[in-house]
Amino acid sequence: MRARLEATGYLVDDGLALACFLALRLHRPIFCEGDAGVGKTALASALAEALDAPLIRLQCHEGIDASQALYDWDFPRQLLHLRAAEAAGVKDADRLESELYDRRFLVARPLLKALETNPSVLLVDEIDRADDEFEAFLLELLSEFSVTIPELGTLRAEVPPVVVLTSNRTREVHDALKRRCLYHWFDHPGFARELAIVRRRLPGVSARLAEQVTALVQALRSQDLLKPPGVAETIDWAQALDALGATEVDAELAVATLGSVLKYREDAERARGLDLAAVLAARGA
Amino acid sequence: MRGVDGTGSGGAGRRTDGEHGRPDRAPQPRDVPTRPGADAALLGFARALRAAGVDASAERVHTFLRAVDELRPGMRADVYWAGRLTLCGGHDDLERYERVFAAYFGDAPRSRRTVPATPRPRLRLVVREGPAPGTAARDEHHDAPPAAALASSTEVLRHRDVAELGSADREQLRRLLAAFTLPGETRRSARRRPARRGEVDPHRTVRELLRRGGEPARLRRHSRAERPRRVVLLVDVSGSMAPYADALLRFAHAAARGTRTEVFTIGTRLTRVTRELSHRDPDPAMTALAEAVPDWRGGTRLGELLREFLDRWGQRGMARGAVVVLLSDGWERGDPELLGAQMRRLHRLAHRVVWANPRKARPGYAPLAAGMAAALPSVDAFVEGHSLAALERLAAVVRGAEPAPREGADRA
Numbered sequence: 268m269r270a271r272l273e274a275t276g277y278l279v280d281d282g283l284a285l286a287c288f289l290a291l292r293l294h295r296p297i298f299c300e301g302d303a304g305v306g307k308t309a310l311a312s313a314l315a316e317a318l319d320a321p322l323i324r325l326q327c328h329e330g331i332d333a334s335q336a337l338y339d340w341d342f343p344r345q346l347l348h349l350r351a352a353e354a355a356g357v358k359d360a361d362r363l364e365s366e367l368y369d370r371r372f373l374v375a376r377p378l379l380k381a382l383e384t385n386p387s388v389l390l391v392d393e394i395d396r397a398d399d400e401f402e403a404f405l406l407e408l409l410s411e412f413s414v415t416i417p418e419l420g421t422l423r424a425e426v427p428p429v430v431v432l433t434s435n436r437t438r439e440v441h442d443a444l445k446r447r448c449l450y451h452w453f454d455h456p457g458f459a460r461e462l463a464i465v466r467r468r469l470p471g472v473s474a475r476l477a478e479q480v481t482a483l484v485q486a487l488r489s490q491d492l493l494k495p496p497g498v499a500e501t502i503d504w505a506q507a508l509d510a511l512g513a514t515e516v517d518a519e520l521a522v523a524t525l526g527s528v529l530k531y532r533e534d535a536e537r538a539r540g541l542d543l544a545a546v547l548a549a550r551g552a
Numbered sequence: 553m554r555g556v557d558g559t560g561s562g563g564a565g566r567r568t569d570g571e572h573g574r575p576d577r578a579p580q581p582r583d584v585p586t587r588p589g590a591d592a593a594l595l596g597f598a599r600a601l602r603a604a605g606v607d608a609s610a611e612r613v614h615t616f617l618r619a620v621d622e623l624r625p626g627m628r629a630d631v632y633w634a635g636r637l638t639l640c641g642g643h644d645d646l647e648r649y650e651r652v653f654a655a656y657f658g659d660a661p662r663s664r665r666t667v668p669a670t671p672r673p674r675l676r677l678v679v680r681e682g683p684a685p686g687t688a689a690r691d692e693h694h695d696a697p698p699a700a701a702l703a704s705s706t707e708v709l710r711h712r713d714v715a716e717l718g719s720a721d722r723e724q725l726r727r728l729l730a731a732f733t734l735p736g737e738t739r740r741s742a743r744r745r746p747a748r749r750g751e752v753d754p755h756r757t758v759r760e761l762l763r764r765g766g767e768p769a770r771l772r773r774h775s776r777a778e779r780p781r782r783v784v785l786l787v788d789v790s791g792s793m794a795p796y797a798d799a800l801l802r803f804a805h806a807a808a809r810g811t812r813t814e815v816f817t818i819g820t821r822l823t824r825v826t827r828e829l830s831h832r833d834p835d836p837a838m839t840a841l842a843e844a845v846p847d848w849r850g851g852t853r854l855g856e857l858l859r860e861f862l863d864r865w866g867q868r869g870m871a872r873g874a875v876v877v878l879l880s881d882g883w884e885r886g887d888p889e890l891l892g893a894q895m896r897r898l899h900r901l902a903h904r905v906v907w908a909n910p911r912k913a914r915p916g917y918a919p920l921a922a923g924m925a926a927a928l929p930s931v932d933a934f935v936e937g938h939s940l941a942a943l944e945r946l947a948a949v950v951r952g953a954e955p956a957p958r959e960g961a962d963r964a
Contacts, residue, residue, distance in 0.1 A: 292622045
C-alpha cells in the first residue's frame with residue numbers, strides 16, 4: 268500500500284498506510300482531521316492514482332442538499348421528451364410516465380456517481396462545512412453504500428468506493444458519522460519527512476533551497492503563530508523562491524517572500540522579529 | 553507496507569502463541585497478545601480506554617477487533633495504529649490513547665512522534681471540594697470568601713460538587729429559559745427556501761410544469777433562508793467568579809437549550825461543555841458539567857485561554873459571524889496585553905462580542921482590572937451579570953436587543 272502511494276509522490280507514515288489498508292479491507296471511510304495544508308485532500312488524489320480509480324470529489328458547503336450531492340432529475344430533458352411524445356401522438360400514458368423517470372433522465376451527482384463507478388475514490392471535502400442534516404444523510408449512504416430513488420428503486424454499489432472525508436474542525440462532526448470511520452489525525456511532518464515531500468513534489472528545486480526552506484518553515488511552526496504554515500505553504504514558498512531564480516535563500520530574501528507562507532500581518536511581523544539568519548546558519552553547513 | 557490485495561498480510565488467521573496476561577488487571581506491561589486470549593486482552597484495553605475517558609463504544613470496539621484481525625498478528629505498531637484509527641474519535645482522544653496504550657501494553661515504540669502534548673505538566677491531583685456529594689453544598693457561595701477575588705495563575709484542579717437544584721433554582725432556570733425564547737439574531741444562509749417572492753425557483757417550477765403535463769404553470773419562487781447566528785458562551789469558573797458561577801452556569805444551560813449554542817468554561821484551562829449541557833434536565837446536565845470541568849475555582853488565565861479558544865475553535869469557524877459572550881470579571885493574572893490582543897482578534901472574527909461582568913453592578917465600579925481595561929475596546933456590549941434580572945437582560949442582549957443605557961436592570 269505504502270509503496271503504491273509513494274509511487275504517486277505522496278509520502279505516508281505507518282499510521283496513514285495502515286489506515287488506507289484498513290479502509291480497503293474493512294470498507295470503512297477514512298476520516299481525516301488536521302491543520303490546513305497537511306495533505307488531507309491530497310491523500311484522496313494519491314489513493315485514486317494508486318488504485319487507478321477515478322477520483323470523485325464532493326466539496327461540501329453550507330446549504331448543500333441531496334439534489335446537489337446525490338442525484339437530480341434532468342427536468343428540461345424530461346420536458347423535451349414529453350413534448351416530443353406529444354407531437355408524435357403517443358397515447359399510452361403509463362408507458363410515457365415510466366419513460367419519463369428512466370435512468371437516462373437522472374443526473375448523477377458525486378455521491379451517486381461514486382456508487383455507480385467501480386472502483387472509485389470518493390472525496391467528501393470539508394464535511395464540517397455542511398449542515399447537520401446533510402451529515403445524517405451522508406451517514407445513511409456511507410453505512411449501506413446504497414441509495415433508494417423512489418422512482419427507480421434501490422441502487423447499490425457492487426464494490427463500495429474508497430471514501431475519504433476531511434474536516435478542518437470548524438465544528439464538531441457528529442459522533443454517529445465518526446463512528447463509522449477510521450479516524451486519522453494529520454500532524455505536521457518532521458524535518459526529514461517534510462524535506463522528502465518537498466523534494467518529491469518539486470524535483471526541479473535545488474537541494475540546498477529545499478533544505479533551507481524546510482528548516483525555515485519548521486522554525487516558523489515552532490513559533491506561536493496565528494496560522495502555522497502547512498506543508499502546502501512550504502511547497503509554495505520553495506516554488507516562489509525557485510521562480511525568482513534562487514538556488515539558496517538568505518534572511519533578506521526570506522523576509523521579502525514571507526507572504527507565500529504567512530497570511531497574517533501579525534504572523535509576518537513576528538517572523539520578521541525572528542533571527543532567520545541564525546536558523547539558516549544552523550542549517551548552513 | 554503490503555499489497556492492497558492483502559497477500560501476505562496474515563489475513564484472518566492469528567497465530568495461537570499462548571502468551572497472554574490476565575485481561576482484567578490492567579497496568580502490567582505485557583507483549584501485545586495473540587489468540588486465544590487476544591480478544592479478551594483487547595477488550596480489556598478498550599475498557600481501560602473507556603475508563604480514561606475515550607468514548608470507545610461497542611461498535612468501535614467491534615471495528616477494532618476486525619481491524620486487528622486483518623493485520624499481522626502480534627505486531628505492536630499495528631495494534632497501536634488499528635486502535636488509534638478505530639477507537640479514537642477526535643484529537644482530544646489521541647493523548648489519552650497514547651497514555652493508556654503505553655500503560656497497558658508497556659512503553660510505546662520510539663519511532664513515533666507523540667501528539668502535541670498539553671502545554672505544561674499536569675497536576676493530576678483532583679480534590680473533591682466541600683462535604684460529601686449531595687449534601688449541603690448548595691450554599692457554597694457563602695463560604696467562598698471575597699478574598700478569592702484575587703486571580704491566581706497557579707493551577708489547582710478540583711471538581712465541583714453539585715447538589716440537586718432547589719425549587720428556587722428551577723424557577724430561576726425557567727425564567728432564564730423564557731428569556732431565551734426570543735428569536736435571536738439571524739444571518740442569511742446559503743440555503744434557499746420556497747417563498748412568495750424572490751428569484752424564480754427552476755426546480756419547483758419545472759416540476760410543477762411536469763405535473764400539469766407540460767402546460768405552463770405558475771412560476772415558483774424561492775429566496776435565501778435566514779439562520780440564527782451561533783452563540784458562543786465563555787464562562788469563567790475561576791475562584792474570583794465563584795459567587796456567581798452557579799447562576800452563570802444555569803444561564804449557560806438555558807442558552808444551550810437553543811440550537812447553535814456552544815459553551816466553554818475557562819479557568820486554568822479551556823473545556824468545551826456543550827455536550828454536557830445539552831441534557832434537557834438541569835440536574836444531569838449540571839452533574840455532567842461538574843464531571844467535565846477539572847479546573848473549578850482555580851486561577852484565571854484569560855488571555856492564554858482565549859487564545860487557545862481562538863486557535864482551536866474560533867478562527868476555524870466557531871466564532872466567525874457568531875455572537876460571543878464572555879461571562880467573566882476580567883481579573884487577569886497574566887499579561888493584559890495578551891488578553892487585549894486576543895480580544896481584538898476575537899472582535900474581528902465575531903459578529904458581536906458581549907462581555908457580562910457581575911462586578912459591574914457594584915456602585916462606583918470602573919473597569920480597572922487590568923484585563924478588563926485591555927479588553928473593553930473590543931467589546932460591543934458591556935453588561936452586568938450579577939442577578940437574575942441582569943442575566944435575563946443579558947439573554948435579551950444576546951438575542952439582539954440593545955443593552956439598556958443605565959439603570960435598566962430593575963425592569964427586566
